[in-house]
Amino acid sequence: MNLQPFKIFVSLFLIIQQVFSQVIVLNEFHAKPVTGQIEFVELINRDSIAINLENWRIADKGTGKLLPTAIVQPGEFIILADDSTIYPSVPVGTHYLIPTGKLPSLNNAGDEIRIFDSFGTIIDSLTYDSSWPVESGFSTEKIH
Secondary structure, X not given: OOOHHHHHHHHHHHHHXXXXXXXXXXXXXXXXXXOOOOOEEEEXXXXXXXXXXXXXXXXXXXXXXXXXXXXXXXXXXXXXXXXXXXXXXXXXXXXXXXXXXXXXXXXXXXXXXXXXXOOOOEEEXXXXXOXXXXXXXXXXXXXX
């Protein structure tokens, strides 16, 4: 049995995974909203090509939610939130998406945020805890 085509496929798959890793990154999150605010996660496409988010997911330590299909152009931001109340403060041209079944709840004292591509590969993640500067009413930006 000739396994060469299989080896080539696996090699290409691993190269593609490596290329997409860190293309879409977690940029900012808001875990402790005050009255009138909602939790959100902001992503950015840091690559020079458009990325299709079809079948991508966002998850915390436990739950994962499917992202709506969207094409994210190079340099564009994506805001993920539960509802449209944040929309007036979203900059023009920024994608605003509501994950299927809502955004996983971000725990105030600490949590993990993970972004998965359509193959189930973790594209970016972060874990925060009580030592992070997560303050009520303010979002927290990830330094890249």
